[in-house]
Amino acid sequence: MSMHTNEVLPTLPEWEVSDWLNTPSPITLASLRGRVVLLHTFQMLCPGCVTYALPQTERVRKAFPESDLAVVGLHTVFEHHAVMTVEALRAFIHEYRWSFPIGVDQPDGRGGPSRSMARYGLRGTPSHLVLDRDGRVRLQHFGRIDDLVLGAILGGLVQGGRRDSGHGEGNSVVAEGGPGCTSSACSID
Amino acid sequence: MSMHTNEVLPTLPEWEVSDWLNTPSPITLASLRGRVVLLHTFQMLCPGCVTYALPQTERVRKAFPESDLAVVGLHTVFEHHAVMTVEALRAFIHEYRWSFPIGVDQPDGRGGPSRSMARYGLRGTPSHLVLDRDGRVRLQHFGRIDDLVLGAILGGLVQGGRRDSGHGEGNSVVAEGGPGCTSSACSID
Amino acid sequence: MSMHTNEVLPTLPEWEVSDWLNTPSPITLASLRGRVVLLHTFQMLCPGCVTYALPQTERVRKAFPESDLAVVGLHTVFEHHAVMTVEALRAFIHEYRWSFPIGVDQPDGRGGPSRSMARYGLRGTPSHLVLDRDGRVRLQHFGRIDDLVLGAILGGLVQGGRRDSGHGEGNSVVAEGGPGCTSSACSID
Amino acid sequence: MSMHTNEVLPTLPEWEVSDWLNTPSPITLASLRGRVVLLHTFQMLCPGCVTYALPQTERVRKAFPESDLAVVGLHTVFEHHAVMTVEALRAFIHEYRWSFPIGVDQPDGRGGPSRSMARYGLRGTPSHLVLDRDGRVRLQHFGRIDDLVLGAILGGLVQGGRRDSGHGEGNSVVAEGGPGCTSSACSID
Numbered sequence: 001m002s003m004h005t006n007e008v009l010p011t012l013p014e015w016e017v018s019d020w021l022n023t024p025s026p027i028t029l030a031s032l033r034g035r036v037v038l039l040h041t042f043q044m045l046c047p048g049c050v051t052y053a054l055p056q057t058e059r060v061r062k063a064f065p066e067s068d069l070a071v072v073g074l075h076t077v078f079e080h081h082a083v084m085t086v087e088a089l090r091a092f093i094h095e096y097r098w099s100f101p102i103g104v105d106q107p108d109g110r111g112g113p114s115r116s117m118a119r120y121g122l123r124g125t126p127s128h129l130v131l132d133r134d135g136r137v138r139l140q141h142f143g144r145i146d147d148l149v150l151g152a153i154l155g156g157l158v159q160g161g162r163r164d165s166g167h168g169e170g171n172s173v174v175a176e177g178g179p180g181c182t183s184s185a186c187s188i189d
Numbered sequence: 190m191s192m193h194t195n196e197v198l199p200t201l202p203e204w205e206v207s208d209w210l211n212t213p214s215p216i217t218l219a220s221l222r223g224r225v226v227l228l229h230t231f232q233m234l235c236p237g238c239v240t241y242a243l244p245q246t247e248r249v250r251k252a253f254p255e256s257d258l259a260v261v262g263l264h265t266v267f268e269h270h271a272v273m274t275v276e277a278l279r280a281f282i283h284e285y286r287w288s289f290p291i292g293v294d295q296p297d298g299r300g301g302p303s304r305s306m307a308r309y310g311l312r313g314t315p316s317h318l319v320l321d322r323d324g325r326v327r328l329q330h331f332g333r334i335d336d337l338v339l340g341a342i343l344g345g346l347v348q349g350g351r352r353d354s355g356h357g358e359g360n361s362v363v364a365e366g367g368p369g370c371t372s373s374a375c376s377i378d
Numbered sequence: 379m380s381m382h383t384n385e386v387l388p389t390l391p392e393w394e395v396s397d398w399l400n401t402p403s404p405i406t407l408a409s410l411r412g413r414v415v416l417l418h419t420f421q422m423l424c425p426g427c428v429t430y431a432l433p434q435t436e437r438v439r440k441a442f443p444e445s446d447l448a449v450v451g452l453h454t455v456f457e458h459h460a461v462m463t464v465e466a467l468r469a470f471i472h473e474y475r476w477s478f479p480i481g482v483d484q485p486d487g488r489g490g491p492s493r494s495m496a497r498y499g500l501r502g503t504p505s506h507l508v509l510d511r512d513g514r515v516r517l518q519h520f521g522r523i524d525d526l527v528l529g530a531i532l533g534g535l536v537q538g539g540r541r542d543s544g545h546g547e548g549n550s551v552v553a554e555g556g557p558g559c560t561s562s563a564c565s566i567d
Numbered sequence: 568m569s570m571h572t573n574e575v576l577p578t579l580p581e582w583e584v585s586d587w588l589n590t591p592s593p594i595t596l597a598s599l600r601g602r603v604v605l606l607h608t609f610q611m612l613c614p615g616c617v618t619y620a621l622p623q624t625e626r627v628r629k630a631f632p633e634s635d636l637a638v639v640g641l642h643t644v645f646e647h648h649a650v651m652t653v654e655a656l657r658a659f660i661h662e663y664r665w666s667f668p669i670g671v672d673q674p675d676g677r678g679g680p681s682r683s684m685a686r687y688g689l690r691g692t693p694s695h696l697v698l699d700r701d702g703r704v705r706l707q708h709f710g711r712i713d714d715l716v717l718g719a720i721l722g723g724l725v726q727g728g729r730r731d732s733g734h735g736e737g738n739s740v741v742a743e744g745g746p747g748c749t750s751s752a753c754s755i756d
Contacts, residue, residue, distance in 0.1 A: 045662050048373040050617060056337075063337045078377050080658040088650035095559045095612050095647075113377055124376040143374040148245075148252045151340020152347070159345030181473045184237040185332040187313040188267050188302055234466075234473050239428060269469040277423075277461035284423050284458075284748045370662045426751040434715075441715045456755050491755055502754040521752040526623075526630040529718020530725070537723030562615040563710040565691035566645050566680055 009136035012039075012129065015074060015116040017103035019086050021093055022073075027101055029135065032070045036157045037131040041076040041105075041117065044084055044092040046125045052144060053126035054098060059147070060154065061100050068158045073102035076117035076125060081107065132157050198325035201228075201318065204263060204305040206292035208275050210282055211262075216290055218324065221259045225346045226320040230265040230294075230306065233273055233281040235314045241333060242315035243287060248336070249343065250289050257347045262291035265306035265314060270296065321346050387514035390417075390507065393452060393494040395481035397464050399471055400451075405479055407513065410448045414535045415509040419454040419483075419495065422462055422470040424503045430522060431504035432476060437525070438532065439478050446536045451480035454495035454503060459485065510535050576703035579606075579696065582641060582683040584670035586653050588660055589640075594668055596702065599637045603724045604698040608643040608672075608684065611651055611659040613692045619711060620693035621665060626714070627721065628667050635725045640669035643684035643692060648674065699724050 014029050029037075040057040042049035054073075061071045077084045086104055093102060105114035112118070120129070123142045130139035130153055139153055179189035203218050218226075229246040231238035243262075250260045266273045275293055282291060294303035301307070309318070312331045319328035319342055328342055368378040392407050407415075418435040420427035432451075439449045455462045464482055471480060483492035490496070498507070501520045508517035508531055517531055557567035581596050596604075607624040609616035621640075628638045644651045653671055660669060672681035679685070687696070690709045697706035697720055706720055746756035 043375060045658055046375040047370055047663050048375070051372070059335070059337055063335065063341065079375070080662075083650070083652065083655035083658050085650065088655065091612055091647040091650050095564070096614050122377075124374055126374060146248070146252065147336035148248055148340040151337040152252065152344030155341030155344035156348030158341070159349050181236055183240070185313055185315060186232060186235040186237070186268070186473070188311075234469055236474050269473075272461070272463065272466035272469050274461065277466065280423055280458040280461050284753070285425050375662070421753060424753040425748055426753070429750070437713070437715055441713065441719065457753070500755075502752055504752060524626070524630065525714035526626055526718040529715040530630065530722030533719030533722035534726030536719070538726050559614055561618070563691055563693060564610060564613040564615070564646070566689075 009132075009138070011135045012131055012137050013119060015103060016106040016119075017074070017116070018106045019104040021086075021090060021102045021104070022098065023101035027072060027103065029131075032072075032131075033135055034133055035070045036068060036133055036154060037070045037072065037129075037135075038154065039072050039074060039129040039131070040100075041074045041120075041122060041125055041127045041129070043075065043077055043079075043125045044089055045080055048144065049126045050096075053128075054096070056145075056147065056150070057100065058098060060150065063151070064154060064158065069154060071100040073098065073100055074105050074116060075102060076105045076114045076122065076127075077107065078113035078117065078124070081111055130154065130157065132160065198321075198327070200324045201320055201326050202308060204292060205295035205308075206263070206305070207295045208293040210275075210279060210291045210293070211287065212290035216261060216292065218320075221261075221320075222324055223322055224259045225257060225322055225343060226259045226261065226318075226324075227343065228261050228263060228318040228320070229289075230263045230309075230311060230314055230316045230318070232264065232266055232268075232314045233278055234269055237333065238315045239285075242317075243285070245334075245336065245339070246289065247287060249339065252340070253343060253347065258343060260289040262287065262289055263294050263305060264291060265294045265303045265311065265316075266296065267302035267306065267313070270300055319343065319346065321349065387510075387516070389513045390509055390515050391497060393481060394484040394497075395452070395494070396484045397482040399464075399468060399480045399482070400476065401479035405450060405481065407509075410450075410509075411513055412511055413448045414446060414511055414532060415448045415450065415507075415513075416532065417450050417452060417507040417509070418478075419452045419498075419500060419503060419505045419507070421453065421455055421457075421503045422467055423458055426522065427504045428474075431506075432474070434523075434525065434528070435478065436476060438528065441529070442532060442536065447532060449478040451476065451478055452483050452494060453480060454483045454492045454500065454505075455485065456491035456495065456502070459489055508532065508535065510538065576699075576705070578702045579698055579704050580686060582670060583673040583686075584641070584683070585673045586671040588653075588657060588669045588671070589665065590668035594639060594670065596698075599639075599698075600702050601700055602637045603635060603700055603721060604637045604639065604696075604702075605721065606639050606641060606696040606698070607667075608641045608687075608689060608692060608694045608696070610642065610644055610646075610692045611656055612647055615711065616693045617663075620695075621663070623712075623714065623717070624667065625665060627717065630718070631721060631725065636721060638667040640665065640667055641672050641683060642669060643672045643681045643689065643694075644674065645680035645684065645691070648678055697721065697724065699727065 012029060020026050038060055042054060057071060075089055089104065105116045107114050128139065128141045128145055129137060132138050138157060179187050201218060209215050227249055231243060246260060246262065264278055278293065294305045296303050297307065317328065317330045317334055318326060321327050327346060368376050390407060398404050416438055420432060435449060453467055467482065483494045485492050486496065506517065506519045506523055507515060510516050516535060557565050579596060587593050605627055609621060624638060642656055656671065672683045674681050675685065695706065695708045695712055696704060699705050705724060746754050
């Protein structure tokens with residue numbers, strides 16, 4: 001996990017996207033300025049992406065308000081190009097019901113890693129990029145990242161610069177029911 | 190989940206603890222001022238505490254530096270007093286290897302909820318209280334809380350008031366290995 | 379995992395139980411002859427027992443009919459005797475809602491492993507013993523055992539000697555709903 | 568879950584497979600006579616198949632000896648035909664490392680359910696068919712099925728007709744280490 005903590009941080013250059021799914025119109029990085037951004041890069045035939053990273057990204061989408069955090073997926077193909085087509089991706093998104101906007105990273109035309117993937121220097125999929133409200137790269141992480149850690153990074157950036165504002169909009173489940181114990185909690189009589 | 194977002198927040202009164210485990214000396218709330226605090230209240234025979242809440246608290250301990258976040262457990266007994274004794278708690282902590290300091294909330298002497306539990310108005314176990322660096326209650330939550338949501342709250346408070354400082358010390362696992370896919374990630378050749 | 383496949387198998391000697399919980403009357407091993415038996419030995423402060431082995435035993439109880447399979451728990455204490463009392467066990471069973479009969483293995487009176495535990499040569503907790511319909515020990519396993527493997531052993535013994543009889547009474551969940559995919563299945567239109 | 572327990576059970580007709588993957592030569596149902604068979608039918612873009620059913624099938628492969636149980640996958644496409652091609656399936660199998668033989672069910676050529684799927688009357692994916700050693704259908708199940716239940720059915724058929732033979736070849740993990748508790752077990756000193 002590469003963390004940037006110094007004052008001068010790189011700003012992520014614009015992505016090159018050929019097609020957008022799950023959004024009525026194309027999304028530019030510039031248009032997201034002012035919000036924290038989670039950019040999730042994946043391939044539809046990458047087991048780690050399907051098994052844990054895409055579900056985590058979906059949970060992030062539900063845990064933070066859209067006004068604070070933009071969640072964007074980027075399909076960054078670097079292998080099996082012939083079968084990970086836009087049409088296949090569309091079917092994949094439909095069946096798994098991913099809800100966030102997903103861009104198709106522009107192929108390089110020579111069977112290598114797609115263009116934004118190469119430009120951003122990603123090592124593979126899944127990769128997670130987190131940008132602060134000024135578009136600076138605060139996290140670039142390849143592979144699995146823990147929910148607590150990702151939550152802390154995103155929560156920290158959402159709250160950064162605000163001393164007294166609150167938190168919330170979480171989807172936590174509050175224990176319910178009468179006295180006694182359930183599998184989730186024990187209530188006082 | 191009760192969130193406090195207004196300017197005037199209650200400060201948690203001191204706990205009343207009869208015994209401390211996992212710490213060389215007693216801990217006062219006052220001594221934690223300046224750090225964010227996660228106070229985890231539980232009972233050793235509460236299934237939800239044992240199954241998910243205590244393991245989550247242990248993960249929180251590992252995900253944040255001690256200099257930023259204090260994690261404290263409080264054994265708040267309100268039932269089965271005769272068997273959830275200090276001696277039993279000590280065996281429980283030993284076998285489960287909980288690593289954070291745990292205080293035994295002072296019994297009320299009449300078989301009801303223990304004293305701090307009553308004073309804090311907790312509904313049962315597990316309950317999670319999060320205090321900011323000034324000791325104000327930012328979260329009081331009964332029952333299960335999602336890792337992403339808890340991480341965001343803690344990360345937000347740790348970062349609150351800092352615009353450019355970074356994050357980190359996370360225990361994320363970075364994908365490793367050569368080209369190809371593992372169950373966690375796919376690497377470029 | 380110790381498997382016995384030869385013709386001459388040991389028959390488990392009777393247990394020595396001081397107290398029975400979750401059953402209206404004491405249970406003898408002899409009374410279970412004719413049914414397959416899963417004997418689950420545990421301690422209430424053993425993390426592996428609480429986290430996976432007792433829940434697994436509860437699932438076994440629900441997956442097989444009582445007429446074919448008897449499930450019995452045995453509280454085999456070999457440490458922390460002072461706090462793993464019958465009274466504590468009773469509270470533990472109540473809070474976790476274990477549904478099968480549980481016997482308290484007779485203490486040896488000298489702080490060592492309880493009597494049946496010693497007689498059976500168990501190495502610790504959790505341990506799983508499986509007896510066939512004739513009371514012969516078919517499995518004696520210390521530690522975690524996979525659901526598929528345990529299911530196969532129990533299913534094999536329940537079916538042993540029957541060529542054409544069926545299976546069933548399983549608690550499997552059948553996919554429901556109209557055409558399209560859910561998280562569990564995809565239906566034809 | 569449809570269980571057949573009467574004496575006269577249907578025998579599954581041969582599948583119609585256009586291509587075989589993960590096997591040096593085509594497999595006929597007839598050639599499996601004498602072994603119990605788990606036929607797992609799936610689609611590569613079916614979330615329930617990818618998330619739990621294919622991993623379960625892989626675990627079944629490892630839990631039973633090949634001489635007793637044949638595990639065969641069948642790619643039964645009934646939607647998104649244009650993108651769930653043989654080439655795409657090959658990439659999917661490669662990345663997920665499924666180890667058992669997988670046949671491509673013959674398309675009907677009109678965009679409907681593939682031929683064997685229609686012949687077998689399957690409702691969707693995942694579907695599990697279990698055949699006894701005589702090729703008779705003992706289980707036909709659509710959707711999720713519990714490991715214990717599936718294990719019991721397979722174990723019962725593997726053992727059916729044998730009274731004294733044992734079990735084994737399981738991949739259970741035996742607790743290790745010295746005295747004291749780990750997350751999986753507690754050992755006697």
